[in-house]
Amino acid sequence: MASVLAQSSRLAAQTLKAANQGVRLIDHFSREVVDDIFACALKKQTGVSLKYMLDFGSKPIERQLILSAQFLHNELPVRLSHRVAELENLPYGLSAKPHVLKVRDWYVESFRELRSFPKVKDASDELHFTRLLQHIYRRHTNVVPVMAMGVAELKRELSRSIGVEDLPDIHQFLDGFYMSRIGIRMLIGQHIALHEPPQRENHIGLIDTKCSPAGVCQDAIDDARSICLREKGGAPEVTVYGDPSFTFPYVPSHLHHMVFELVKNSLRAVHDRFEDSDNEPPPIRLVVAEGEEDITIKVSDEGGGIPRSGLPKMWTYLYTTAKSPLDDMDRSQATEGSDGPSVLAGYGYGLPISRLYARYFGGDLSIISMEGYGTDAYLHLNRLGNVQEPLP
Incomplete structure (x- = not known):
C-alpha cells in the first residue's frame, strides 16, 4: 500500500510537471475560449430517449429539422465542454499523454466551431449546420482507438508498480467518456440521417x-x-x-x-x-x-x-x-x-x-x-x- 501511495505521489508530481510544459488548455487556446468551455461545463446536459427520437423523427418536415438543429446547437457544446474539462484534469499524468491531448484538441475544435456558428433560424441555416455536423462526425471517428493508445501508454508506465485494479478513477472516467461519445454520435448521426433518403424501409434516421x-x-x-x-x-x-x-x-x-x-x-x-x-x-x-x-x-x-x-x-x-x-x-x-x-x-x-x-x-x-x-x-x-x- 505504501508503494502504491508513493507511486501516486510521483505521478501527481508528473502531472504538475506536465502542466508546466505547455500542455494545458490555456497554453494553446485563447482565454476567451477556455473560459467559455468551463462556463458551458457548468451547465446541465439534456438527455433524450429512443422513443423521443422516434416520435420527433417520424415526420422530418422542415420545421422539425430546424428544431432539431436548434437543440443540437445548444446541447452539443455543453456535452463537449464536460468532456474537455475532464480531459484537462485526469490523474496519473494521463492528461499529458500525446494521444489524449489529440482527442482533447478535437473536442475543443468542435466546441469552437459550434459556438461560433450563428443561431439556426431557417432551413438554409439548418442545412449549413448539418454540413458542420457531418464535418464534426468525421473528425471524431477515431476517438476510441486514439484514446485507447493514450491509456495503453499509461498502463505500460504503471504495470510494474500499480495493478490495473488500483485505478478505479481511470475506469470511471473512461466509462463516462465513452458513454458520452455514444450519445454525441447518436444525436449527430440521427440528425444527419434524417436528411438522407432511407437506406432501408422502416428506418427513422x-x-x-x-x-x-x-x-x-x-x-x-x-x-x-x-x-x-x-x-x-x-x-x-x-x-x-x-x-x-x-x-x-x-x-x-x-x-x-x-x-x-x-x-x-x-x-x-x-x-x-x-x-x-x-x-x-x-x-x-x-x-x-x-x-x-x-x-x-x-x-x-x-x-x-x-x-x-x-x-x-x-x-x-x-x-x-x-x-x-x-x-x-x-x-x-x-x-x-x-x-x-x-x-x-x-x-x-x-x-x-x-x-x-x-x-x-x-x-x-x-x-x-x-x-x-x-x-x-x-x-x-x-x-x-x-x-x-x-x-x-
Missing part, C-alpha cells in the same frame, strides 16, 4: 422501427465467424434460437456491435479449447427471448469459462487477453473506427464498451462464467424505449 434481433444477430455471427476463420483457420458453429419475424424499434448498428463482440469472444474461446481435440467443437448457442419490458439475448459457449477472480477484469479498460495492437503498429497511427463492427481486440475495450451501448438505451450486459465449462452472456435491451440517456 438510424433507428429501425422493425429491427429483427434474430436477423441482426445472424449478420453479426456471420461477420464474427468470418474473422475467426481468417485469424484462427476455423470457426465453431453458432445456432440461433428465436423468432426471426419478431421486431422492435432499435438501432441495428448498436445491436450488431454488441452481439458481434460477444460472439467473437465465444468463438475464440471455443476454438482455442478444442483446437487440439479430436472432437468437434460444440456449437455456440444464441437465444433471443421476448419479454414485455426487455428483449434478452443470451450467448452460451463451452469455451472453458474463466475463474471468478478474473470476472472483474473483463469490465476494465486496462486488461486484455489478446496481444496489444501497440506491439504491431506505429503509435502515431490509429485508423480503427468504432461505429460499425469494430475489432478492438488488444485494447481490452470490447466488453466494457458493449455494456455502455446496452446501457445507453436502458439495457445492460452481464457475464456468468462456469470455470472449466463455459460462459453465458446476457444482453438485455429495453423494449419500451422510454429510458433517457444515462449522461455522465
Whole structure:
C-alpha cells in the first residue's frame, strides 16, 4: 500500500510537471475560449430517449429539422465542454499523454466551431449546420482507438508498480467518456440521417422501427465467424434460437456491435479449447427471448469459462487477453473506427464498451462464467424505449 501511495505521489508530481510544459488548455487556446468551455461545463446536459427520437423523427418536415438543429446547437457544446474539462484534469499524468491531448484538441475544435456558428433560424441555416455536423462526425471517428493508445501508454508506465485494479478513477472516467461519445454520435448521426433518403424501409434516421434481433444477430455471427476463420483457420458453429419475424424499434448498428463482440469472444474461446481435440467443437448457442419490458439475448459457449477472480477484469479498460495492437503498429497511427463492427481486440475495450451501448438505451450486459465449462452472456435491451440517456 505504501508503494502504491508513493507511486501516486510521483505521478501527481508528473502531472504538475506536465502542466508546466505547455500542455494545458490555456497554453494553446485563447482565454476567451477556455473560459467559455468551463462556463458551458457548468451547465446541465439534456438527455433524450429512443422513443423521443422516434416520435420527433417520424415526420422530418422542415420545421422539425430546424428544431432539431436548434437543440443540437445548444446541447452539443455543453456535452463537449464536460468532456474537455475532464480531459484537462485526469490523474496519473494521463492528461499529458500525446494521444489524449489529440482527442482533447478535437473536442475543443468542435466546441469552437459550434459556438461560433450563428443561431439556426431557417432551413438554409439548418442545412449549413448539418454540413458542420457531418464535418464534426468525421473528425471524431477515431476517438476510441486514439484514446485507447493514450491509456495503453499509461498502463505500460504503471504495470510494474500499480495493478490495473488500483485505478478505479481511470475506469470511471473512461466509462463516462465513452458513454458520452455514444450519445454525441447518436444525436449527430440521427440528425444527419434524417436528411438522407432511407437506406432501408422502416428506418427513422438510424433507428429501425422493425429491427429483427434474430436477423441482426445472424449478420453479426456471420461477420464474427468470418474473422475467426481468417485469424484462427476455423470457426465453431453458432445456432440461433428465436423468432426471426419478431421486431422492435432499435438501432441495428448498436445491436450488431454488441452481439458481434460477444460472439467473437465465444468463438475464440471455443476454438482455442478444442483446437487440439479430436472432437468437434460444440456449437455456440444464441437465444433471443421476448419479454414485455426487455428483449434478452443470451450467448452460451463451452469455451472453458474463466475463474471468478478474473470476472472483474473483463469490465476494465486496462486488461486484455489478446496481444496489444501497440506491439504491431506505429503509435502515431490509429485508423480503427468504432461505429460499425469494430475489432478492438488488444485494447481490452470490447466488453466494457458493449455494456455502455446496452446501457445507453436502458439495457445492460452481464457475464456468468462456469470455470472449466463455459460462459453465458446476457444482453438485455429495453423494449419500451422510454429510458433517457444515462449522461455522465
